[in-house]
Amino acid sequence: MSIDSYADGTDNNDGMTSVPATDPIRTKIRQAVIDVREQTPLAQSFTNFVTINLVANAQLAAGGTAAMSYLPDDVIATAEIAGSNYINVGTLLPFFKDALPEIAYKLHKNGKTWVLDPVAAGIGETRTAILKSFRTYPPTIVRGNASEIIALDAMWGLANAEPDNPTTRPAGVEAVDEVDSAVDAAKRIARHLAKHSPTGKGAVAVSGAIDLVTDGDRVFRLPGGSAMMTKITGAGCSLGGVTATYLAVAEPLVAALAASLLYDRASEIAETRSIGPGSFQVALLDALWNVTADQVAESEINETV
Template sequence: MTRPDTLSRTPAEALSAMRAATPLVQCITNYVAMNFAANVLLAAGAAPAMVHDPEESGEFAGIAGAVTVNIGTIGPRWVEGMMAAANAAREAGVPWVLDPVACFATRFRRETVARLIALCPDVVRGNASEILALAGQASAGKGVDAGDSVAAAEQAARALAAQTGGVVAVTGAVDFVTDGTRGVRIAGGSALMPQVTATGCALTCLVGAYAAAVPDPFAATVGALSHFAAAGEAAELSAQGPGSFAMAFLDALASVSPASIDAMRVVAA
């Protein structure tokens, strides 16, 4: 790995900190992702809590190590729970992560994500089309799928990070992470990852786990994405297709070591 001087902690150090903390992560995510995301966190070394109802989401955010909010399958009551959790996280100083799934697709999604962005998430993790849309630029996204390259969204990510005061991660074949000033690219993973539903949603939850244990959201995000990329590469070696890859990926998340994370290709951008 070429270690950028701007990283306060290496991915290996971030992984060790996350596993030592076993952080409790409140995951407000979509129906499709709940089971897989919970298993990803458990395999990686964190503790998931799928708490989304407004009757308890705000209260729970105050005791969680981090909060993640994914707008994949939203409704009015879900949005109420998201807002309660994000507000409570801010008040308690708990880091929170936003996944703006298909934020460009409908008026309801655009309005919801605007309300959430106004609460200044510590990290925004999305695909290139979502990040372009959040930055007010035209995107070629279709449904939940990106129609733009990560490279095309890098400047939009920097602008969005400057707006929110947080970190923005654009994920794809080569990930890009920035806080508006610092920037890195992370290569790795597997071409099978997009063929397994909820992979990106689960990654958002893992970013939350790292953010709970690593004070610098930039280093935390780079650590989480490096962990995911290393597990994807390892899982592909034994997978026969998407189904076996999903199982192998959970095993790989558990077996990834600090040494294998530091072997990932992380370069300054």
């Protein structure tokens, strides 16, 4: 679909409308892509050991810079020079159980913004204890797949669900739920984040075949992307890292939209230039670097009306 199709905010007859070309959100998305490339902001990551290299390389390819830290004093000192931060709970070590709640508390106390990827939410006592602790000192953005978002919402008791009785079955690091089934959970989490955010604003990004982004009020669906993203490890983790990169220059809703759209456009290009998962990962980094701000901002974006 071309940008002209969005000129009047076309009603799609399915409760959604195409976000018009004139919607200020598109200008902000475009500006975020440009600002990251011009300002090279540092986003610090406390992330899993499987995909740490892809996270750093994706942040660099988007135009930012990377630093990975694990000890609370190191994280808090680095947060003073970082534009934002990223915590991903994919692989856990025993000391994380004390370190991560302490880090979340200190980031909150110091007014720092951060993105959470609640990888495998719902699995294991340690992960559950860590994720539950973030309810009091929450991130600014949560980015996860549908199952993780549903599990986190239940864990935080945001729908008066039994905190220990999540309404979805965890599936390791992969989603078993469709993005649409996570809409209510995503909106509840986004409103909770906004309540505690240093800027009064929060957002949730739910990834899948069609991504969903919300600030608790507006709900956007982003079609496109590539199914090859499910054939490399770290597509979601690195999207979380790049979301933190954008959070260094933009408000949460714009950061989540810009990162998700950048990934959709870049993965489409990477699919046409690769012959399997190995070359796809390399092509994805090249495409993150080469996608233009206009390509990102002129993407198809549908909003629930």
